[in-house]
Amino acid sequence: MAGRRDGRATVSAVALPVAATGGKTLWYLTRSTGLVALLLLTATVVVGVVASVGWTTERWPRFLSQGVHRNLSLFCVGFVALHVVTTVSDGYVPIGFADAFLPFLTPYRPLWVGLGALAFDLLLVVLVTSALRHRIGYDSWRFVHWLAYLCWPIAMFHSLGSGSDSSLPFILGLDAACTAAVLAAVAWRLSTGRTFSAGRRVAAAVGTVVVVFAIAVFATVGPLRPGWSHRAGTSTALLAQLARESAVGSSAVSAGSAGAGTVPTVPFTYHLTGSQTTSAPDAQGQVQDTLSIRLQDPSSTPLAVVLDGTSARGGGIAMTSGSVVFGAYRGTVTSLHSDTVVAAVSAPGLETLTLSLQVDSNSGALSGTVTGTST
Secondary structure, three states: OOEEEOOOOEEEOEOOOOOOOOOOHHHHHHHHHHHHHHHHHHHHHHHHHHHHHOOOOOOOOHHHHHHHHHHHHHHHHHHHHHHHHHHHHHOOOOOOHHHHOOOOOOOOOHHHHHHHHHHHHHHHHHHHHHHOHHHHOHHHHHHHHOHHHHHHHHHHHHHHHHOOOOOOHHHHHHHHHHHHHHHHHHHHHHHHOOOOOHHHHHHHHHHHHHHHHHHHHHHHHOOOOOOHHHHOOOOHHHHHHHHHHHHHHHHHHHHOHHHOOOOOOOOEEEEEEEEEEEOOOOOOOEEEEEEEEEEOOOOOOEEEEEEEEEEOOOOOEEEEEEEEEEOOEEEEEEEEEEOEEEEEEEEOOEEEEEEEEEEOOOOOEEEEEEEEEOO
């Protein structure tokens, strides 16, 4: 198969079939709770405008708007809290609980994740001051309450900038619907003219148009263009390291500590079993295959292989880089062809690992043999 150059080395495409994605529950939870929180924040802004305008009908009295607005706000904060918990619990990237409150400190996409923390802080300030409304006075409460409108564009930039699937049509459609709803609500609020002078209405209208235009431009030149993961602050080396550690950890637990620090005597050939998982594609179509393997040797030595690249036509992955961890030793994938993986490993007496693999495309189960040779 044709090779591919990625600035460092040339490797060939691997024909291992892409198995069903596994171990991604927390990732889906953190992304879905974040999207639901954005929808709830959008609904909070829209219903807040309805309440401020004073729109009522026989079936929708004003107190109902206020009650719905308050409950939507609480639900929004709740889903943001779930979003934080699932993000931290996932552990795929180094985001801690402190990063949910202290903006721009995380090493993973610090600006865009930091905007999410900033929006969360503003929501908490609005929530606390609303609970203390009768103590701090109406004017102070109303001034702080306007921050809720500022939360929305910050949250939108956070969603676009930190989400790895921002370019998917469904996500773009949801973002567009939220933007249209807020734009229509603000236009309605300004058109009523209540409590606003003509100059303030014009300034607010111009500001709203500028914010919406900025969001559209950012989406076009940022997440929708190739290479956004790198430009956004994602460390490829960091993500690969975390994936390797996760794969090795699961392999070591199943294999037991006896074989974790040792390797078989070279030369050797053993049967193997294991599993393959494939990550969901990011905005640039990058995927990651993780092969968690256990040798059928006396020590059940764990072996983990991580392949980074793009989905190939007809299935499989066109790899740009690969790494292995064999027991306590690390190495690099040097060749891939069809169902054979070759890696260079620095271990006592061992130079090359050759894996001949068969993959169950439905379950992701692995079988085959692994051969270790020296010079």
